[in-house]
Amino acid sequence: MNLDGLIFIISAAVTIFGAVMMIMQRNPVAAVLYFILSLVAQAVLYVQLGALFVGAVLIIVYSGAILVLFLFVIMLLNLRGDEDLGAPSAPxxxxxxxxxxxxxxxxFAFIMWSTVFSNSIPTGIIAGASDNFGSTEQVAKLLFGRYLYPFELTSILLLSAIVGAVVIARKEDKDEIESEAEASTDKVTD
Amino acid sequence: MSLEFFIVTFVKIALLLAVLLTACAYSTYMERKILAYLQHRVGPSYAGPYGLLQPLADGLKLIFKEDLVPDRVERITFALAPIVSFIPAMLVFAVIPFSSEFDLFGLFPSATEGVISDLSIGVLFIFAVTSLGVYGLVLAGWSSGSKYSLLGGIRSSAQMISYEVGYGLSIVGVVLVSNTLSLTEIVSLQSGSLFNWFIFKQPLGFMIYIVCGIAETNRAPFDLAEAESELVAGYHTEYSSMRFSMFFISEYANMLAVSAVAVTLFFGGWAGPLLPPIIWFLIKIVAFMFFYIWLRATFPRFRYDQLMDFGWKVLFPLALFNIMLTAALEIL
Known part of the structure; x- marks a missing residue:
């Protein structure tokens, strides 16, 4: 077997293993760690397909930023494995x-079946990609050319989500803050 | 991919790893010695001539110490954390060009590139790997089951997330100027003359980079994660023996990595007259390490709210301004 095939099999197996273990865990920290493992293996798959940019961004955005925040929240809430997760969901x-x-x-089975056991390529899969497909330059040209408006609209969506989060996190009115501040100073003087 | 490629790459990795680990050990010696002289002391001077064997003695001591595992730790993550913080620190060096083409005194059959892997997305690879470094601290803090470790871990992760933004944005300026993400190309663009160095084209970018780099490595004056007066030792309070020393090594490896990236992006990499390229590269890195130590001896520690304010309200807008300015100048 050639080296590419070996790397593919290992990283594909690790991706699936990490994803399955992630949903099987009761301990939230272990779930996040398996998720990271799965993402790193997934990045290897992207790199193998020549999509170096997507692979790097997957690590930077997901593993480097989003999951750190997950861990951060879990740490602050101090969730452990034996946490009561509530009653099972309704029938x-x-x-x-x-x-x-x-x-x-x-x-998925249908898509796999139609690719593996026939010569036709299912719709939605790009055939005959150019040599530098997935390179940073190509991705940039698509993002800032053809898909400029959807791309910019996504950033507005994210911005509104941030504003929404700030609004929810803020105290309702000033009286409440003041009364809480008084309460806390009372505690100190006690 | 031929057999020759595998052997040459393997030799390069082995050499780099050996040099890097030695450099980490001797960085501690360098730090103690320089700090001592800056504070009008002598520093380590008993082990060997001028105390040169001190790192070896420290290493032996740490290996033979008892490996204590407290009762309330989460065992698996506790064991995993030092490794997780160690590996990203080493991985950065996979894409750093440390020399021009070389054949190792004729030992290699043909001249080979002075870098382990010349990735076309080298700069992004550095981002990706450094952003994984935070997990070591977070996991160590959380799994230790001690309040000092937890507070240290939370502090350091908040700090690293905040300063990663400025760190990334400060490098975008260099990418805009050089039009490439490959580190080898960035180095070759800076060769020829001293004034081709990107520090002259990106002075603001460099200042933001170095401040964020120091904050990313949790070094003084941003070493709030291990503020002795408040948190005992921060995230690694409960660690001992080799596990502790792995955190220690990775801290120094991270410092070396930040220095190496700064040298590559802003100070012309291995380029320099007369001396061999690898020597120039080492000289520049040592200069940066000296700068790190000098800072530690000079500045007191920031307060935590000052640190956050500085990162988000000063460095972040400044980095955005730098990008706008560079882009405008590039178009003109």
Whole structure:
């Protein structure tokens, strides 16, 4: 077997292992760690496909920023493995989640089946990509050319999410803050 | 990919690793010695001539110490944390060009590039790897089951997240000027004359980079993660023996990495007259390490709110301004 194939099999196996272990964990910190493992292996897959930029950004944005914040919150709440996760969900929502996941598995199976056992390429997969497909230059040209408006609109969406988070996190009115401040000073003087 | 490629790359990795680990050990010696002279002391002077064997003695002492694992720790993450903080620090050097083409005194069959891997996204690789470094501290702080470690871990992760923004944005200026993400190309663009160095094209970018770099490595005056007077030792309070020394080594490896990236991006990398390129590279890195130590001896520690304010309200807008300015100048 050639080296590319070996690297693909190892990183694909690690990706799936990490993803499965992530949803099997009861300990939130272990779940986050398996998620990181899965993402790093996934980045290797992107790099193998020649999408170096996407691979690097996956690590920078997901592993480097978002999951650090996850861990941060878990640490602040001090969640441990034996945490009570509440009652199991209602039968209706359980049924829904089974139906949806079976549907997704069937869809993937169909796509795999049509690629592996026939010569046709399923729609949505780009055939005959150019040599520097996925390079930083190509991604930049698409982002700041053809997809400029969707790209900029996404940033507005993120900005509004940040503003929303600040509004929710802020205290309702000044009286409340003052009364709380008084309460805390009372505690100190006691 | 031929067999020759594998052997040459393997030799390069082995050499770099050996040099790097020795350099980490002797950085501690350098720090203690320079700090001592700056404070009008002599520093380590018993082990060997001028105390030169001190790092070796320290290493032996740490290896033979008892490896204490407190009762309330999360065992797996506790063991994982030093390794997680150690590996990213080493990985940065995979893309740093340390020399021009060389053949190791004729030992290699043909001349080879003076870098382990010349990635076309070298700069992004550095971002990616440095952003993983924070996990070591976070996990160590959380899994130790001690309030000092937890507070140290929370502090350091908040600090690193905040300063990573400025760190990344300060390098964007260099990318705009050089039009490439490959570190080898960035170095070759700076060769020829002293004034081709990007420090002259990106003075503001460099200042932001070095401040953020010091904050990223949790060094004085930004060493709030291990403020002795408040937190005992911060995230590594509960660690001992080799596990502790791995945190120690990775701190110095991180300092070396920040220095190496600064040399590559702003100070012409290995380029220099007369002396061999590798010597120039080492001289520049040692100069940066001296700067680090000098800072530690000069400045008192920041207060925590000052640190956050400085990162978000001063460095972040300044870095954005630098990008705007550079982009405008590039278009003109």
């Amino acid at each position: 209706v929502s359980q049924l829904t989640k089974f139906i949806v996941s079976i549907g997704i598995v069937a869809e």
